[in-house]
Amino acid sequence: MDTEIELKYLVLGDNIPAVITNLLTQLKHPFSCETKTLANCYFDTPDLALRKADIGLRIRQNNKGEIEQTIKTAGVTVGGLHQRPEYNITLESADVNLTLFNQEIWPTGFDVKSVQEQLSPLFETNFKRMTWLITMPDNSQIELAFDQGEVRSSQSSEAINEIELELVSGNENSIFTLAHSLISVIEIRPGTLSKAARGYGLVFGRTESHISSGSTVLVIENGMTISESFKAGFSECLTQLQQLVSQFVTKQNLQVLKEISDTLALARHGLWLYKDYLPSDKSDSIRKQIKAVLAELVWVEPALQIRELTTKKGNYRKKIEYSKSLLAELKNEKHQLIDFQQMLKLLHAEAFNKLQLSMLEFILNDLDEVHSTELLDLAPSWLSLNLDTLDKAIHRDKPLTSAEYIENHHLIIRSLLTGSWFGGLYSVDKRMDFRGPWLDIHLGIDELETLTLLKGHLQQSSEDIPQKLVCWLDDKVENLLCALEHCKAAALNLQPYWLK
CATH class of the missing domain: 1.40.20.10 (CHAD domain)
Structure with missing residues (x-):
């Protein structure tokens, strides 16, 4: 299991990859860069057994033909900082198999077999991801990802245009150091909803709570x-x-x-x-x-x-x-x-x-x-x-x-x-x-x-x-x-x- 610690931001503006690369060069932070295409399909049962248990399930395929099955369980989101336990398993085919996960990850009383039999695709998130693996001055490593694409259900779609900063190793404060630098050159705002939450919103409607x-x-x-x-x-x-x-x-x-x-x-x-x-x-x-x-x-x-x-x-x-x-x-x-x-x-x-x-x-x-x-x-x-x-x-x-x-x-x-x-x-x-x-x-x-x-x-x-x-x-x-x-x-x- 890994616990993600990441900041998410929704992005405005053009030429974002060039802006990011120029910033890292100016800051003299060593980095490597790669681009890949990711296709993600999210699953649940008709009665939303996974969502009710605060579990997200997806199958991800990249442009190299690699396939991965992921479970994300209940976590914490504060001010755009997302912390969620994540479990990943490499697959040979794009068929969901919940039995491959350790049984300890499931809530008490969760019927894995019954859920497996009822699973069906709900929505997709397909996007191009450009990532920079950055070494900070304190030797902490951060992965900065810029995603462009869309969340799509059978009824509608919504654009993806966001940045994620994920701590790979080292000091959590290094994420904030890099974020302060980013917001000085890019128009952004914190993303409080994950791609999965946005997908569920497309399928079932999103209600905004009235705040007074x-x-x-x-x-x-x-x-x-x-x-x-x-x-x-x-x-x-x-x-x-x-x-x-x-x-x-x-x-x-x-x-x-x-x-x-x-x-x-x-x-x-x-x-x-x-x-x-x-x-x-x-x-x-x-x-x-x-x-x-x-x-x-x-x-x-x-x-x-x-x-x-x-x-x-x-x-x-x-x-x-x-x-x-x-x-x-x-x-x-x-x-x-x-x-x-x-x-x-x-x-x-x-x-x-x-x-x-x-x-x-x-x-x-x-x-x-x-x-x-x-x-x-x-x-x-x-x-x-x-x-x-x-x-x-x-x-x-x-x-x-x-x-x-x-x-x-x-x-x-x-x-x-x-x-x-x-x-x-x-x-x-x-x-x-x-x-x-x-x-x-x-x-x-x-x-x-x-x-x-x-x-x-x-x-x-x-x-x-x-x-x-x-x-x-x-x-x-x-x-x-x-x-x-x-x-x-x-x-x-x-x-x-x-x-x-």
């Missing part, structure tokens, strides 16, 4: 140490980030960009919460990288607000139509803000890829456990600190103005982010009862910010604004402030779920 930052609670458990809990939460942030990027690349959407921004904010908040337990130089560096990417996404929130004002199905469109010039002005501003092509470049650019690589390295590196603080001491202290700060800022017994709600919005967001990190340690029902009113306040301030944006446009307008539009806007703000006060009173009177 408001409902996110990271999978952190009571038995974890502080370092384990940080790694689990930060890893989940990275996985969620890359799922969202994949969704945006497939179909450009403002809301997905907003969720990308919110997920980056959640990751950055974790670095802040755990700052006393993390290497400060690496932690600060990643926070600065996240800040730089968030600066590129700062336009998304106002673009969403303008979309809400101008969309035909929105709550405000009919009222805004009282002023045709205002509607035209808002549409023009939205058009100027949105540049999805620029966002696609950002998500394949060196800075964004280096950020994700830095996050992945941070997750994989060992963190010291020399502190005495327990996770169940850290969590309530941060949750209570955020709530105390809020309580002082939003005046329990005094109504807030629009400006005051908007001014304190960041404190509410910060408190919700802390709940996203530590909420999983506590009762779901109690957590949701407590979190609900604060989420309502957060959404109410979002709407208040949209109305404030509209009010600003009205005040700057050179035309006479219809009085009924002004009156409607004033009434809308007043009613919203009233609702926010009710939510505030309810939120501040709830017993915190983290206190016994």
